[in-house]
Amino acid sequence: MIENNNRKDFSFTGTATEFFGIWIVNILLTILTLGFYTPWAKVRTNRYFYGHTHVAGFNFDYLASPITILKGYLIAVVLFIIYIVVSTFAPGSEIIFFLLLMIALPFIVVRAMAFRLRNTAYRNLRFRFDRQYAQAAWVYLGIGILIPLTLGLIFPYFSYRTNKFLIANAGYGRSRFSFESGAGAFYKIYLIALGILIGVGIVVAIVMMPVIMQMQTAMEQAAQSGVEPDPAAMGAAMAGMPVLIYFLVLLLYFGVFIYIRTAIANLVWNNVTLDGRHKFESSLKLGRMAWIIFSNMVVIALSLGLMIPWSRVRMVRYRMNTLCLIPEGDLDTFIAAKAEEESALGEEMGDVFDMDIGGIG
């Protein structure tokens, strides 16, 4: 570990009140224009979040033009309508659409990343993403298809390869990002997750066993002594048990899911290198993440959605507060790369077909 006092913390300076205004105006205009305002809404939101994210004295910029996004959006919407119409009149054709979408997936991922990164700038220098379609096809389809065949055993490796693919093809100006973790660290995270599932399962079983046994003996005693057990109380106890267990299992899955997300975000950021020397450090805490996500959910539900801006700002602020850049040397020497215009089709396809593209963020 290299000692380096020259740490540059990321920070987020946006506020919930300010974002609320942007968000609510976006919603109103999106409804009034029957959705055509969506690209402008997206650009304003991204500009707000990028612009309020600072590191080493400067903020980020989101430069995409709403008109470019609108074109991609319209194409995606037309494709989506074709999908709805065809699958209504020819049931069973969904599978063909699904296969086509799967085949197009690597293309969409690459285009979406390229569009997003090319339109992200820092110190007036753009990021970029190399369009390696063949590599994308190999990672997402070639390895992806092995997931069901290996009963999921290869999933941590798949997660490793997709992250590596997304990072190693990204660049800032002419400099490249690289990813230095191996697949082992990903397996470790998923093994721990599995361990938590099994461990908690055993503990719950041990705790619940005596309770169930006790209920059983109580019932038998009641039957022997000829006293009718109070049916209402028994019914309530019997009905309450599965609900409680169901709720606990749900909570457990939720916790494990957040663990995986948090651990992988930390792992990925801690192994990203820019230009072979600048490093990053992410120190997200599981408890804090779980608390933020859980309380956000509750607050959003109780406020009928009006607190969504607050919850988003809160999440981003925590993520930025736990991220820092550890530069090795000068940050002034990055040089711009030549890049072509990127259409927004990929990114909008991902939006409309509901895929989470670019897992790093």
Add this chain to the structure above:
Amino acid sequence: MNLEVIWHDGKTSRAYEASLDFNETGFVRLSADNISLRYALSDIRSTEPVGKLKPKIYFPDGSSCELSDLSAIHPYLPKSSRLFEFIHRCESKFIYAVGVAVLSVGIFSFLILYAVPEMARQIANQLPPLIEKSLGRELLETLDRIVFEESSLTEDRQAHLSSKFLKSIEVMDSTTEYQILFRSSPKMGANALALPSGIIIFTDEIVELAKSDDALIGVLAHEVGHIEQHHSIRHVLQDSVVALLLVTITGDISSISSIGAALPTLMVQLKFSREFEAEADDFAIRYLIKNNISTEPLLELLKSLDAEYGEEDSMVSNYFSSHPATIERIKKLKHR
């Protein structure tokens, strides 16, 4: 006028301390280190303001600088669009934003409570019967696979009920071709279902629970009400539009926090469901009265359904229920 700024040349990540000199009309002179550049003011582009973000201006060569305040050079810049200035004013004053929020909530309520149901009704009435047919067939196949078993009622009993039911429907002057089916379903219990295109299914359990055929005629009329008013299609349409509206608000469905937004959506969808049930009840009551059939047997059946499967009626459970409270339904029947 002179302004001190941090300038980025767009070719490297270096930050220059630079000064902008606006003293020549129509031009700006930029000097940093030993660089001196001259741009026409009409070539300068500024970003649309968003929130309190400091604006950036871009020069024709791709270089840029951040200004703490655009007003200093505002007169020199090409006019930015009136519309976006207005949008920015609305979003940056909290009191305006609250106004916009009230307006949005109003529009959403109007859409969800009135416009969407009305639109769904119009569409459902104009939909070619072909679509309802294929939808009904598919639904029946799925239900047969997951919840239904073959009926244990005798063939005679089935035939008797079928013909009686079809005769009752005949007087309604409907153009729909009805089909009556019987299935056993321990999973569902006593229930009757209406599938689009005129398929009505009675479970053995409800046939056994009913004390008279007249009670079943009441149930039949309720289900016919669902079909005649295209409830299935309207339900699907309304639910999907509301889900689409949810996506508009949350921006993305992928983030886990927005699971929280699913709760209000669910409540709206359940409200739709209750309204359809009430509409079908009204249809059944009208039918029974018109044909001089007592509502009493249906009332009895609802009461025994309530006794068998009833859950407590409370404010909370009403909001999370797909059917109106049985008490309400019984009250309505009694009133006639």
